[in-house]
Structures are given as structure tokens and as C-alpha cells.
Amino acid sequence: MTTTLSFPVLLRLIDERASAFRAAVASASSLDVQVPTCPEWTLFDLAQHIGEGRRAWAATVAAGPAPAKSAAEGAPAAPREREALPAWLAESTEQLLDALREAGPDRGCWTWWGASQSPQTCGAVARHQLQQMAVHTYDAQITVGAPEPLPDEVALDGVEEFLFTCVATTSAWPHKPTAFDFHATEGRSWRLTVDGDGARSTRISTPGTTPVAAADEGPNAAGVSVRGTASELVLFVYDRIPADSLQIEGDAGLFDLLRAWDPEE
Numbered sequence: 001m002t003t004t005l006s007f008p009v010l011l012r013l014i015d016e017r018a019s020a021f022r023a024a025v026a027s028a029s030s031l032d033v034q035v036p037t038c039p040e041w042t043l044f045d046l047a048q049h050i051g052e053g054r055r056a057w058a059a060t061v062a063a064g065p066a067p068a069k070s071a072a073e074g075a076p077a078a079p080r081e082r083e084a085l086p087a088w089l090a091e092s093t094e095q096l097l098d099a100l101r102e103a104g105p106d107r108g109c110w111t112w113w114g115a116s117q118s119p120q121t122c123g124a125v126a127r128h129q130l131q132q133m134a135v136h137t138y139d140a141q142i143t144v145g146a147p148e149p150l151p152d153e154v155a156l157d158g159v160e161e162f163l164f165t166c167v168a169t170t171s172a173w174p175h176k177p178t179a180f181d182f183h184a185t186e187g188r189s190w191r192l193t194v195d196g197d198g199a200r201s202t203r204i205s206t207p208g209t210t211p212v213a214a215a216d217e218g219p220n221a222a223g224v225s226v227r228g229t230a231s232e233l234v235l236f237v238y239d240r241i242p243a244d245s246l247q248i249e250g251d252a253g254l255f256d257l258l259r260a261w262d263p264e265e
Contacts, residue, residue: 171263178223
């Protein structure tokens, strides 16, 4: 299953989220303020992570299927001067976007995800990079007291991207087989099934809409279901907002088991 967003749209949205990230950082009273959603980091640490990470992925994309050397080798360090940091961040994003444009969506690329539902291609890298930028932009915004929901088109693709890339595995689920349903109020739903064969996700029918999955994959069969806006669902799966921010039906404790699961490929 492919992303609902085209490659050019993914690149545009990465650029937009990166601009929003820089705006949040620029509005901060201090770069030393703690990030509430990443309490081990200051805002400067978060900005450094964003810049260095995008440069590293730019080098990885440029290298093709083989792992790339660290982009930190010879790259300029994140400047602590407030006036210099935005330009460094913008350059980091442009390096990534240039590398992705040059490669195109179908070229093979080394990725950290192996037996997932996401391919090891530059298009899949772009898809994941968008979500990384979107969630970390929220981190920066909440740090400066101005959190905003993720844009709808980003968030709707983000739920599926998280399930396909960060959760899917062929490692056996060590508990009783079950399913997790995710319902976005915008009208899209997904099912995560976990069992002895691992974890796999698929789109399913949203209650009250035309079915898009088999009857035995209907929403009533899930061990737990969660409903919220697509933005809320993304922020929930990335541990940015608590479960009580959404509507949960069924055994909420299953989410604790899922979060604690550390499958080995």
C-alpha cells in the first residue's frame, strides 16, 4: 500500500513543517528552555537534532542503498547564536530536499526499518521525514506555548506511516493475539493486528461508511479502539499526548503492552 501523498507533495510539506519549526524556535525567549514533550532536551538540543538529522539523511539518500557515512563528518555544527541558527536549520532542510529531488521516489535507499510494511526507497524516507518534522515542530511549538494541530493532510498520512514503518514487524507478538483499531474523525480508519506472525496494519472501514476490508476485520473484533482527529492520533502514537485526550473503547491496557514491546528482527 502506498502513501496517499505524492512525492512532490511530501517534499512541499517537509519544507512547510521545517519553516514552522524555525518560526517556533525563533520566537522562543531562550534556547535553553526545556522541551516538555522531550524532557531530556532543551530547545537548542531539539534544533540540533533536527539539523544534524536532516543532514545525515541527505547523505544517506545520496548514497543510495548502501549506508552512508555520518553527515556530521566535516559538516558545520549547530550554531548557538540565535541569529545564525535559523539559516543553519534552513540549509539542513534544503540539503535533504535536494537529495530527495535528485534521487526520486523509487530509488533504493538504506533505512533502519527492515521487515516493515514500508519499502526501502527514497519515497518512503521522504514520507517518514515528513512525520519526523511534523512531530518535532509540535515539540517546538509546545515549548514556546503555541502548540498547533498537525495539518490534516500530514496527520492523515501520519497514522498509517507510523503503523507501517514503526510498528510493523515479523517478530512474534508475545501475548494473546489481538487487534488495535485507529479511527480518525476525518473518516479514515486502520487496523493493527498482532499475533504469532508479528504486526501488520491495513486500512479498514470507518464505522458508518462503506467497508474496505473483509468482514472478519470489522471494527467490532478489535481488542481496543481509539478515536480522535488524525492529528491527535499521531500525537498519541508518538507519546506526545495522553490516552485520555482521545476516545478509547475496549482494553486500554493493550496500549501499554504495545508500547513495552521491543521486537527483535
